[in-house]
Amino acid sequence: MSHPVHNQKSRVAAISIFASAGMAATKFVVGIAIGSLALISEALHSSVDLVATVITWMVVKVSDLPADEEHHYGHGKIESLSALGVIAMLYVLAGGILVTAYGHLREGAAPPTLSAIPFVVLLIDIAVNLWRAYALQRTARDTKSQALAADALHFASDVFGAVAVIIGLALSGLGYAWGDAAAAIGVAVVIAALGLRLARSTVETLLDRAPEGASEKATAAIKAVPGVVDVDRLRVRMVGPTHFIDAIVKVPRTYPIDRVEEIKRKAQDAVSKALGDADLTFTSVPVARDNESIRERIMVIARNSGLAIHHVTVHDLGGKLTVSIDLEVDGEMTLTAAHDIAHGLEHNIRDQFGDDVEVDTHIEPLEPELPAGIDAAPGRVEIIKGALSRFAADGAIHDIHNVRVRDTDAGEIVNFHCRAAPSMSVIKVHENVDEIERALRRAFPTVKRVISHAEPPKRHGI
DSSP, X not given: OOOHXXXXXXXXXXXXXXXXXHHHHHHXXXXXXXXXXXXXXXXXXXXXXXXXXXXXXXXXXXXXXXXXXXXXXXXXXXXXXXXXXXXXXXXXXXXXXXHHHHHHHHHTOOOOOXXXXXXXXXXXXXXXXXXXXXXXXXXXXXXXXXXXXHHHHHHHHHHHHHHHHHHHHHHHHTTOTTXXXXXXXXXXXXXXXXXXXXXXXXXXXXXXXXXXXXXXXXXXXXXXXXXXXXXXXXXXEEETTEEEEEEEEEEETTSOHHHHHHHHHXXXXXXXXXXXXXXXXXXXXXXXXXXXXXXXXXXXXXXXXTOEEEEEEEEEETTEEEEEEEEEEOTTSOHHHHHHHXXXXXXXXXXXXXXXXXXXXXXXXXXXXXXXXXXXXXXXXXXXXXXXXXXXXXXXXXXXXXXXXXXXXTXXXXXXXXXXXXXXXXXHHHHHHHHHHHHHHHHOXXXXXXXXXXXXXXXTTO
């Protein structure tokens, strides 16, 4: 399927080819017929525009090709190279016109033969070029095509050149023999001035100059993404219509990898919305936030060492920091090896918080993955459910439901849901549920593990 942007650029370029060819031929024939150097110069200028338009038509087909193994950033730079080639042709033409016009002035060449025809042709040419310049510039802006922008500039210069020719022919008609040559010089000056403007923007693109305002827009878009701490460095360059952005972004070091990937995705969407066609390379740098808690810092230290910890408690006893940690290790590991791991973790924590911090590490075996099991018989589930309801009868926990029992080689696994008062704290809920779980394991030694889920009471209608 054809790309809509490519189709738009190709269609506009193709229309320009036919328009350029018709107007260039008409002006050249009329210029020869009346002997006007200015009109011939303008016709030659249009001929260069015709060549430029043909080049543009071919270039846009190549520039829209996707990136490949040899062109990782696509083929958009070919538009800049083609624009430089067209600029070179324009300056060669401007130089030739200046030399010829100077010769006419020095030798006193005869003025052109005037009639209404050249004026009518030039007015039609101005109208056509204004329309083409507007259409091309609008398409160039929408597609960010340098080749089409160069083509639009050529047609804009044709308008100024045609006005200069009309003035020159009018001066010749009023008896000023130098008017036609002066108009030709005006055409050359217009070509040179507008070519200089195009050359500057094209060279800046080839030198990877950041588009004006693009860096600020991209930075603001990335900073607005939730989770981004700051943008450390950002670089932007244009390749054809695409903004290629390299950003080094600070993110909280406590975030898991999947959370950072989500930030990257949102950042790509944000810069695409801000700049249009954008390709973001996002390098994340984990940093400590100002509001990072001591517990979070300890979790980061353990995670960086590949250790599993839980039940992290932190106390400040009269200015002295005390930390207690449950460290999980392979149950088959020797005590010496496990102690070395715990000692290393404690050393890393003291490096972070100071040598006077007190660290106590409780070593326990890593809970193995339980083998696959099967659902227990309905009768067994009812027995377990009845026991849970009895153990909860006199406490704050009630409405035992969703009871599931599974048989495994390691023992029975029990899952159940229950309800508690909505105002009860998490600590109190946990203590009450723990009592029920312990009672169940005492009553049924075959129960290996109990997993509970506490909920607030049902709201009416839900």
